[in-house]
Amino acid sequence: MSENNTPMLSIKGITKAFYPGTVNEKIALNGLCLDLNVGDFVTVIGGNGAGKSTMLNAVAGVFPIDGGDILIDGVNVTRLPEHKRAAYIGRVFQDPMMGTCANMQIEENLAIAARRGKMRTLKWSITGGEREKFREMLAMLDLGLEDRMTAKVGLLSGGQRQALTLLMATLMSPKLLLLDEHTAALDPKTAAKVLEITDKLISEHKLTALMVTHNMKDAIAHGNRLIMMHDGRVILDVSGEEKKQLTVESLIAKFSENSGEDFVNDRALLNK
Amino acid sequence: MDFILKGMAQGLIWALLALGVFISYRILDFADLSCEGTITLGASLASMLLTKGANPVLAILLSFAAGCVAGALTGFLHTKLKIPPILSGILTMTALFSVNLHIMGSANLQLNSVKTLYTSLTAALSINKTYLSLIIGTLVCLAVMGALYWFFGTELGASIRATGINERMCRAQGIDTDMTKIIGLALSNGLIALSGAFICQYQGYSNINLGVGSIVIGLASIIIGEAIFSKAKNFFLTLTGIVVGAVIYRVVIAVVLYFDMPTEDVKIMTAFVVVAALFITKYANKLGKRHHILGATGQAPANEARSDAAVREKGGNTDE
Numbered sequence: 001m002s003e004n005n006t007p008m009l010s011i012k013g014i015t016k017a018f019y020p021g022t023v024n025e026k027i028a029l030n031g032l033c034l035d036l037n038v039g040d041f042v043t044v045i046g047g048n049g050a051g052k053s054t055m056l057n058a059v060a061g062v063f064p065i066d067g068g069d070i071l072i073d074g075v076n077v078t079r080l081p082e083h084k085r086a087a088y089i090g091r092v093f094q095d096p097m098m099g100t101c102a103n104m105q106i107e108e109n110l111a112i113a114a115r116r117g118k119m120r121t122l123k124w125s126i127t128g129g130e131r132e133k134f135r136e137m138l139a140m141l142d143l144g145l146e147d148r149m150t151a152k153v154g155l156l157s158g159g160q161r162q163a164l165t166l167l168m169a170t171l172m173s174p175k176l177l178l179l180d181e182h183t184a185a186l187d188p189k190t191a192a193k194v195l196e197i198t199d200k201l202i203s204e205h206k207l208t209a210l211m212v213t214h215n216m217k218d219a220i221a222h223g224n225r226l227i228m229m230h231d232g233r234v235i236l237d238v239s240g241e242e243k244k245q246l247t248v249e250s251l252i253a254k255f256s257e258n259s260g261e262d263f264v265n266d267r268a269l270l271n272k
Numbered sequence: 273m274d275f276i277l278k279g280m281a282q283g284l285i286w287a288l289l290a291l292g293v294f295i296s297y298r299i300l301d302f303a304d305l306s307c308e309g310t311i312t313l314g315a316s317l318a319s320m321l322l323t324k325g326a327n328p329v330l331a332i333l334l335s336f337a338a339g340c341v342a343g344a345l346t347g348f349l350h351t352k353l354k355i356p357p358i359l360s361g362i363l364t365m366t367a368l369f370s371v372n373l374h375i376m377g378s379a380n381l382q383l384n385s386v387k388t389l390y391t392s393l394t395a396a397l398s399i400n401k402t403y404l405s406l407i408i409g410t411l412v413c414l415a416v417m418g419a420l421y422w423f424f425g426t427e428l429g430a431s432i433r434a435t436g437i438n439e440r441m442c443r444a445q446g447i448d449t450d451m452t453k454i455i456g457l458a459l460s461n462g463l464i465a466l467s468g469a470f471i472c473q474y475q476g477y478s479n480i481n482l483g484v485g486s487i488v489i490g491l492a493s494i495i496i497g498e499a500i501f502s503k504a505k506n507f508f509l510t511l512t513g514i515v516v517g518a519v520i521y522r523v524v525i526a527v528v529l530y531f532d533m534p535t536e537d538v539k540i541m542t543a544f545v546v547v548a549a550l551f552i553t554k555y556a557n558k559l560g561k562r563h564h565i566l567g568a569t570g571q572a573p574a575n576e577a578r579s580d581a582a583v584r585e586k587g588g589n590t591d592e
Contacts, residue, residue, distance in 0.1 A: 060444070086446035099444070101437040104430075112434055115427055116446040122423075125430035168445070 006074040008208040009036040009059065009176055014068030016058055016232075028054040029065070030232035036176075036208050043219040044212045045251070046229035052212040053094075055229070056178045059210075061085040073175050087117030090169030090207075092162065092182040099165030102154035106145060106164065109153055110134045113168035137167055141197060159190035163197050170201045177202065177209040184214060191215075195222060216248045230259040277402050279526030283519030284409025285470040286489065290497070290518040291416060291511065292463035293490030299424070300436040300456045305361030305487055306346040309368030310339045310461040312483040314468025316372040319381040319478035328389035332469045339465020340458040342368060347454030365483075372480055379480040381472075388473040405474055412470070416463065417511040423459075424507060432456045464490075485539045492542055493518035495549040 016029040028051045036042060044052050058065050059072075061082040069078045072088045093099050100109050111126035111134075131149065138146040141163050145156075153161060162182055169177060179198065183191035199222060202209050213219050219226055225239035226246065235258040238246065289311055296304035314335040321331035342364055349360035373379065389408070394401050423429045435442050435452040442449050464486075472478040497510075497517025504510045525538055533541075 081448075082443045083446050083448045086444055089444075091444045093440075093444075098438070099441055101434045101441060103437050104434060108430060111427075112430060112442075112445050112447070115431075118446075120427040120431045120447065122426045122428055125425055125427045 007035040007071075008038045008040070008073055009034070009210070010069075010071040011035070011055070011059065012069040012071070014055075014058055014070060015066045016054055016063070017066055020066075028232055029058060031068070032233055034227065034234055036210065038208055039206055040225055041202055041207070041209045041223035042211070042225045042227055043223045044210060044227055044229060045214070045216060045219045050229040051232040052229050053180050054232070056091075056180050056210060056212060059176070060089055060091055060178055088175040089178060090116075090172070090174035090176070091178045092165045092169050092180065094181040094184050096158035096161040096165070096185055099168065100153045100161050103152060105150045106138070106153055106156075107131060107134055107149040109164065110137075110168060110171065113171045116172045116174075137171070140200075141167065157190075159186050159194055162186065162194045166194070166197055166201055170205050170207065173205045173207070175208065177207045179209065179211040181212050181214060183218070191218075198222070216251055220246045220248070220251070228255060228258070230255070235259055274402065275526050275530050276523055277406065279523040280519050281402055281405035281409055282471075282474065282526075283522030284406065284413055284515070285467060285474060286522055287409070287413050287493065287515040287518035288416060288467035288470065289464050289486060290490045290493035290514045291413075291420065292460045292467065293487065294494050294511075294514050295420075295456055295460035295463070297491065298436075298494065299433055300453060300460070302350075302357050302436070302453065302457065303361070304343075304346060304457060304460065305358060306342060306364035306368070306457075306461055307361070307464050307487045307490060308483040308485075309365035309372070310342045310464045310483075311468040311471070311486045312372045312478075312480060313342055313368050313375075314339050314465030315472035315478040315482050316375045316381065316468075316480075317465075318469035319383055319472045320375050320377075322383055322386045322388055322473070323381065325386070328387065328392065328473065332389070332466065335469035336462045336466045339468075340462035342465070343457040343459070343461025344454050346461070347450075347457040351450035351453055369480070376478060376480070381478045383472065383476045383478070388476070389470075390473055409470075413515050416466075417508065417515065420511060421508045428452075428455070485542065488539075488542050488546055489521065492546050492549070493521050495546060495553070496520050499549065499553075 011032055011034040013031045013033055014029050015027070015031055018024075018026045018028055026049075028049075030051075032051065032055060034055075044055070046052050057063065059070055061077065061080060061084075065078065069076055071077065072085070075088075077085050077088065091099070101112070104112075107126060107130075111130060114130060135146045135149065138149065143160055143163055145160065145164065153164065156164065166182070182198075183194050186194060195218060198211070201207070209223070211219075211223060220243070224243070225237070226243050227234050227238075228236035228251070236254055289307070293304075293307060296302045296307070317338050318328075318331040318335045321334060322328060326334075346360045346364040349355045349363055350357055355363070390401055390404060393408070394404050397404065424433055431442065431447045432452045432455060434445075435447065435449045435456070439449050442452070468482065471482065494514055494517060497513035497515070497520075500516060500520075501509055501513030504513055521542075525542075528538070528541070529535065
């Protein structure tokens with residue numbers, strides 16, 4: 001590992017308001033600051049409307065932010081459009097339908113992902129060598145997808161699609177992996193399998209990752225660092241040994257302590 | 273029998289329109305009405321150039337290029353100025369009405385006394401015009417189908433296909449979806465103008481109202497083709513289906529006209545056929561037949577939960 005003091009992701013006081021100037025104005029990000037070191041796998045928790053997904057979308061460039069700066073590996077990407085930032089970022093969404101093209105084959109989807117950050121030219125969209133590589137990668141998922149490479153992705157289950165999306169997101173070893181509640185739409189056992197694949201791919205590619213989850217147990221069990229968000233800011237940031245000692249109860253206690261409010265999030269409570 | 277052969281010959285050149293509409297409607301999932309203006313653009317530009325004594329092939333190529341520009345304009349209006357798809361197309365179509373009148377200098381342009389692709393080749397090869405148009409139509413369709421098959425198999429073509437299916441995924445994978453839409457619409461309208469350039473030479477005149485209802489004709493061809501080639505897995509077969517659909521449509525029209533149906537009623541009949549076809553396919557959808565058709569949602573949620581069991585089975589040992 002090279003000694004590198006530049007954070008892989010540096011969020012410098014970003015703000016974002018939705019519906020500004022109307023009665024519905026919602027300040028989703030309120031001077032949010034966060035630095036991720038190279039190799040950090042950070043889980044993100046917080047109540048509904050805390051700004052978790054907004055933070056991920058702001059980093060990915062889905063919408064312009066109102067203020068602040070976002071740097072990826074020292075490069076200021078604040079003004080880059082979404083498709084250009086994609087050169088640095090792999091993403092998996094909450095909705096399993098979102099990360100893949102249903103009407104295209106598994107291998108076609110992978111081939112599109114294999115060209116992330118590159119010019120799309122008039123060369124043939126998939127090469128024989130790539131097919132072999134994809135087959136090996138799919139085999140590692142252990143879902144039998146390697147024998148169905150020409151099947152349309154629309155035929156896969158939600159869990160299989162999330163696993164494929166993960167593979168697509170990590171195929172080009174992104175500088176940053178953004179996981180937006182990517183197991184929330186899956187049943188518990190499928191979610192566990194997808195999380196297992198997530199851990200495997202992150203450690204294999206030595207990725208820096210941000211994983212939003214509503215499941216506190218998952219947030220504690222995965223990654224090396226945990227942050228809690230509230231009202232568009234980070235209100236808790238624990239890592240290393242301290243993180244390992246966390247329990248769901250202690251997290252809820254810390255939430256009330258740091259936010260000055262009771263933890264009122266049915267979904268998170270149900271997920272204990 | 274001659275009227276059937278003529279219908280087929282016409283069908284083959286109208287098939288280019290259907291292929292163009294296929295790119296916008298099916299591949300890009302973009303309801304592009306500029307079609308009605310670009311087919312006339314192709315016809316008026318080609319006619320104008322021919323009356324000025326231009327080489328027919330050159331006139332055809334320039335018409336294609338002009339169609340590409342018009343399509344790119346629609347794409348620009350939609351992606352950069354954020355105008356909704358249908359309105360972008362209508363705006364281009366409306367603007368093209370004036371452009372086409374300026375190009376032709378009047379609402380009609382006769383090609384009786386000028387050299388067209390058909391007149392010069394019938395003279396040179398001394399064959400019947402109907403046979404000649406069948407040969408030209410077949411060759412042009414095969415060339416365009418081959419080109420489309422190649423193009424949509426390339427990296428750029430695949431990203432255009434993906435844009436029509438899942439834009440958000442495309443941007444996450446680094447595809448500039450504004451650009452892919454503009455390129456797709458340019459190609460689509462280029463083909464539609466190409467169709468117009470052949471039509472005016474075949475019928476021997478160009479008219480400002482040539483394009484009226486052309487979107488529906490294109491859709492009818494696609495729907496007929498898809499109904500016949502519903503099992504087509506191969507992209508080339510899908511394209512073949514569309515060409516066959518366009519030919520069938522024209523032959524049916526030719527037959528109907530042969531039996532003295534008033535010409536004015538052709539368009540209402542076409543509209544009726546499309547409505548009926550859409551309704552029937554939607555109905556078939558409800559019965560559980562999966563059929564990707566216009567308007568029916570592109571995704572197939574029916575298969576969701578099917579194999580989560582498989583994922584679970586493999587992952588079961590993680591927490592049990």
